[in-house]
Amino acid sequence: MQRTWNKVYLLLKLKICYKNLALWSNILYIIFNYHIFCYVFLGWIWEVGLHLFRYQEFVNRGILHGPWLPIYGSGSILILILLKKFRKKSLLILSAMLVCGVVEYGASYVLERMHNGVRWWDYSDYFLNLHGRICAEGLLCFWFGKLVYCLFSCSLHW
Numbered sequence: 164m165q166r167t168w169n170k171v172y173l174l175l176k177l178k179i180c181y182k183n184l185a186l187w188s189n190i191l192y193i194i195f196n197y198h199i200f201c202y203v204f205l206g207w208i209w210e211v212g213l214h215l216f217r218y219q220e221f222v223n224r225g226i227l228h229g230p231w232l233p234i235y236g237s238g239s240i241l242i243l244i245l246l247k248k249f250r251k252k253s254l255l256i257l258s259a260m261l262v263c264g265v266v267e268y269g270a271s272y273v274l275e276r277m278h279n280g281v282r283w284w285d286y287s288d289y290f291l292n293l294h295g296r297i298c299a300e301g302l303l304c305f306w307f308g309k310l311v312y313c314l315f316s317c318s319l320h321w
Contacts, residue, residue, distance in 0.1 A: 198243070199236040206235025226274070226283070238266040242309070256309050263305035264297050271296040 210224040210232060225232045242259045249255040274283045286292040291299035
C-alpha cells in the first residue's frame with residue numbers, strides 16, 4: 164500500500180514539475196523574444212540616428228525591410244548565453260566587446276559572400292580596422308553599450 168502511494172505522489176510531483184517547466188519555458192521564450200526585439204530595434208535606431216546626425220539624411224540601415232538590424236539581436240543573445248559565467252566579473256565587458264567583434268566580422272564576411280562580393284559596411288578608413296570589417300571605434304561603442312547595460316539593467320538575471 165505504501166509503495167502505491169509513493170508512486171502516486173511521485174507521479175503528481177512530476178506532473179507539477181512538468182507544468183512548472185512548461186510555464187517557465189514559455190516565460191523564457193517571451194523574455195528571449197522581447198530581448199531580441201528590443202536590441203534589434205535599438206540597434207536600428209542607433210545606426211539610423213548616427214547616419215542622420217552625420218549626413219543629415221534618413222537612410223534605412225540594414226538588410227531587412229523595416230526597423231530591424233538582426234546583428235544587434237544576435238550579438239546580445241550570444242553575450243547572454245556565452246558570457247553567463249562572467250556576469251559578476253569585470254571581464255564581462257571586455258569579453259562582450261570581443262563577442263561583438265566576432266559577430267560583426269562574421270556577419271560582414273557572410274553577407275559579402277552571399278551578395279557576390281558587395282560589402283555592406285567598410286571601416287577601411289577607420290583607426291585600427293581589421294580588413295575593413297571591424298574597427299576600434301565600433302568595438303568601443305559596443306563596449307560602452309555593454310557597460311551601460313551592466314550598470315543600469317538589473318531586471319534580467321540569467
